[in-house]
Amino acid sequence: LESIVLAGGVFARLAGAALREEMLPSIIAGDRRLALAWAEAGSRYRHDAPGVELKDGRLKGRKTFVPAGGCAGVYIVTAAHNGNFAAALVGADADGLHARPYRLADGGVACELELNDVPAKHLDGADDALAAFEDALTPVRVAATAEMVGLAALLHRTTVDYAKQREQFGRPIGSFQALQHRMVDGYRDLEQARSQLYRASLTGTADAAIGAKAFVSEAATRIGHSAVQIHGGMGMTDELAVGHALKRIMVLARLFGDAPMERARLREAA
Numbered sequence: 001l002e003s004i005v006l007a008g009g010v011f012a013r014l015a016g017a018a019l020r021e022e023m024l025p026s027i028i029a030g031d032r033r034l035a036l037a038w039a040e041a042g043s044r045y046r047h048d049a050p051g052v053e054l055k056d057g058r059l060k061g062r063k064t065f066v067p068a069g070g071c072a073g074v075y076i077v078t079a080a081h082n083g084n085f086a087a088a089l090v091g092a093d094a095d096g097l098h099a100r101p102y103r104l105a106d107g108g109v110a111c112e113l114e115l116n117d118v119p120a121k122h123l124d125g126a127d128d129a130l131a132a133f134e135d136a137l138t139p140v141r142v143a144a145t146a147e148m149v150g151l152a153a154l155l156h157r158t159t160v161d162y163a164k165q166r167e168q169f170g171r172p173i174g175s176f177q178a179l180q181h182r183m184v185d186g187y188r189d190l191e192q193a194r195s196q197l198y199r200a201s202l203t204g205t206a207d208a209a210i211g212a213k214a215f216v217s218e219a220a221t222r223i224g225h226s227a228v229q230i231h232g233g234m235g236m237t238d239e240l241a242v243g244h245a246l247k248r249i250m251v252l253a254r255l256f257g258d259a260p261m262e263r264a265r266l267r268e269a270a
Helices: 002-014 015-031 129-163 177-203 204-235 241-253 257-267
Strands: 035-036 051-056 058-067 075-081 086-089 097-103 109-119
Touching: 002 015, 002 035, 002 075, 002 086, 002 129, 035 058, 058 075, 075 109, 086 109, 086 129, 129 177, 129 204, 129 241, 177 204, 204 241, 204 257
Parallel strands: 035 075, 051 075
Antiparallel strands: 051 058, 058 109, 075 086, 097 109
16 A cells, blocks of 8 residues: 555656646546556665666666556656656556566565666656655655554554463463563553654654654564564464564565665765
């Protein structure tokens, strides 16, 4: 969902007025599905210097990890255009475009794109395309953070309930001091994660969103790992929500940048 919202946000900020009027109604209605292709192999989450080139209305290069790309009808592809950051619109059926779909850990379908002199429409509705792109990232980072907080809350609550019921050596495992410490640590991480989310939501700044996502991705991952360990082997089975929630956190935590990369962005901005 975050990736679809981001693609729509980038389109709304970079497309010209005529193109927005033509396409936005069908995008909002869900009749036209967008996917944003920004990641490239070896770029380490950097989006400001794409290797794909837009020249004379055609795209050349490769993109990787295009979330929701397996079912998209239109791709927004970031590219270098006359030495500047740009984005272009490409139909999924365009000549020279090859998409290879694959499954993500959470079950979503992403794809890789190979662009061989593909005809594309330059989105030139913004004076500063890179600034507009980064502006679209902020609310989506907050949305990803909110989803991770919700998943962490589910994992923590489920684990506490399980520890009260599961018995070992004739007593509930929740009575063991070592596991009580683990669940208290999870409660601490969850409350701090909520505070980071509230701060990012209320301030609305890019730095707050980046910082919240970096903190929450690590806190939610710790809660997820603890939940799986306390549940034992069945914690990773398809029958329980625990494994599914952790896999979703793993994907969200790396969306647009993992925690070390997000902290590096904060240091650069300081």
